[in-house]
Amino acid sequence: MRLFNKTNIDFVGKSTIAKFLSMALIIAGLISLAIKGGPELSIDFTGGTIVQLQFEKSVDVSDLRNLLGQNGFKSSEIITFGSPNEVLIKTQFSGANSELESNLRNVIKSKFQVRRVESVGPKIGKELQSDALSAMLLSLLLILIYISFRFDRFYAYGSVVALIHDVLITMGIFSLLNIEIDLTIVAAFLTIVGYSLNDTIVVFDRIRENVVKHARESLDMIVNISLNSTLGRTIVTSLTTFVVIFSLFLFGGEVIKNFAFALIVGVIVGTYSSIYVASPVMMYFEKKALAKQ
């Protein structure tokens, strides 16, 4: 079977449409981020406690909210989690509070099971925040060094812009959908960075090869040929990756759901950007440099 045989799509010529699409997505995300005052961070970074409870039958969240509010569980957020029998209570850092569970049992009369407790002190939250940030920056830096070393600086610019594009859009979508960013999401972001580059590099590698092979053609033409000849691979790999992540999203359970979702968004955006963002940006910088000479 062959789905993308000898395609001849004018990717470079259509890049204006892509430019607008990317811009629209990024701006929508940025507006949402601005209104909400930055990305919504989980207790991993802000400090706090979450408790996941499983009841024997479905629970009314607003009842539970009132009940806990009246009984001193200040600023608790309560949402159902996965099934209607399960709730996630988010409250202040309980740290030294060793009676968390028995306090809950005193207040809530219906039977429940504590499925999960996560408590992060404010100090640790700060540390995790800076760890996550330095992990992101460090891996970006190392990747850039690697690409500049293996290709040249124009390719490096192209891949950086594509990466920033990917992360901005993913963060924007998370903000629009009110999904919290926790430690595993950061890990997902980093994986996206790696994955998106993986795609980009396969394309770049082909451009580099074709620059030698079709030395007489224009850069636009070369990029188009390269994108078309790697299209089959790009789509197939994205598809197999997408399939496994989607399976993780569907069957992997509630705890890992947001992580899988971040990867899904990342694979889609990463595939798109390796075609429509990385190469045009690389071309832009290369042409600019040529014009100067």
Added chain:
Amino acid sequence: MFRDLKVRGFLIFLVVLAAAYKIYPTYQYYTMSEETKAQMAHGDMKKLRSESINLGLDLQGGMYVLLEAEIPILVRKLASKKPDELMKAITDAEKRSINLQTDFFDEFETLANKRELRLIRYYTNLSTSRDNGSVISALKLQRDDAVSSALEIIRNRVDEFGVAEPNIQRYGKNRIIVELAGIDDADRARKLIQRTASLEFTLVMNDKLQSTLDKIDATLLAADDLKIPVEDIVAEDDNEPTDAVDDIFAEVDNTTDVSGAISTPADILKESPFSGYLRGLPGGVGVLSNEYNKVKLLLEREDVRSVIPRDGRFLWASRFEKAPIDESSFIEYRLLYFVRNNPEISGGMVKNPQATIASAGTDVSGQWVVNLEMTPEGARKWSRFTGANIDKQVAIVLDDKIFMAPFIRGKIPGGRTQISGFADANEAKDISNVLRAGELPAPVYIIEERTVGPSLGSDSIKSGRQAMLVGFIIVLIFMVLYYQGSGLIANIALILNLVIVIAILAGMNATLTLPGIAGLILTIGMAVDANVIIFERIREELDVGKTVRAAIDAGYQRAFITILDANITTLIAAFVLAWIGSGPIKGFAITLSAGIICSMFTAVFVTRTVYMIMAVNKPLEKLSI
């Protein structure tokens, strides 16, 4: 040499063999029934466990706690004078260190220098040099002692949970990680870990032991429920592992524990159902490890407790000991003491315990000893007590466990006390850490906790397995549909890839977490990428009219560089994650890295070998791709 098919085949065979060898213990462990597990000798079980992949706390259920010792409180307490400017400097240094994420002591030293505080004036006894730098170094030593002491306290308490393999370790300078698998009462664990330590010195009442034992025996003989419960207890508790022991004595694994073989005969128990279990052992009276749980349960019985004299109580030694029987066997036992209920000295009265080598001129010169001092009130009580109890034992009790029970050699006036009889430096340091617990030098608080209930853990395993299976099958089917015969070859490589990754995890004795499973799943999707790149390339080469053989050669040659470049970027991100990330994230990064690295072997080397085998007899004319 890789052109030779035999070499290639042999190499692949070796890798598969090694993988199978590494996976076997994991397979064995997880397919074994609970009964077989229970019957296995403890040492063998431990070995098997250490060779198989362990499940992370998020999969098997359990509690992860990060504790921090409050160092600023320690520094405040240690000051002999507490003027406002010093207290303010400590508070400011604490705030700065939290905000800037720097070391408290660095900030404290900077502030002290800037504000011209002469620290030696407040910490006179700590340092001999007078500059701030040396006082800070001395304070750092105090911090190290305080954290070691906290570690010792927690270790001692965790014993109470009966958790299979507790992990308690120091993390950084002033933090402690506690990991308790399969715990069901998190409230109790939190409370126990954070509880204030109670240190006491109390008299061992050997003179009242026999009469108390007689009373207990009489009570148990009269109790009509005894026969059945004791038998029950035997059946239930024989299997309970005593892990604390293993960790301490791991080095004598080549000898056999014969405690089980010399358990107390039934006819003795008929006459003395309680004291029959006790026997004279090195260090005092004790119980064999395999009978410990029975005796412990007997002591907890209501009727037994009611006949124990009011002024005394039974306390266990803090740990199990081993004693050699002959060259190849040993017994394991725990000492039991009958001690006075009212302690003579409580923790607050003990000051400045130090493990050192005794100075020359004393009869223990050259040996490790622990010196300690007492508060004036403590010294007064201590002097009276030691004077009245010469040649008796005094038990050092921390959180109701006895760490040692030295003999009182003479009256000790003035509080300055020396404890001797340690085998080595470690033993002496352990005791000085225990004694330091009495001073409550630095409170320890939970700053991070992650607890997963056992039900959520097993749910996660189930859903992770399902997600993996579904993703895996779809990818396998897709590859065959899209690349036909070559797809089949890629699938062999993919399966081999998973097997090798699991073998690597087992070989590293890695812990499988939920994100780790996610990493495996992602690996399935990404590992075929290498084959996709190669196959697409081969198709292109065929399109321009190359022969099958030339197309395959060109495909692999060109594709390999691309695969390497593309995978290295993902690897960079994964390595950074493995380096900076904590627990579960590390698990994700490790499985992903292993998967990608292996995919270069399986998807490139192995599939190429398959093509070569296919072309052995006659050159390939047609390729199913």
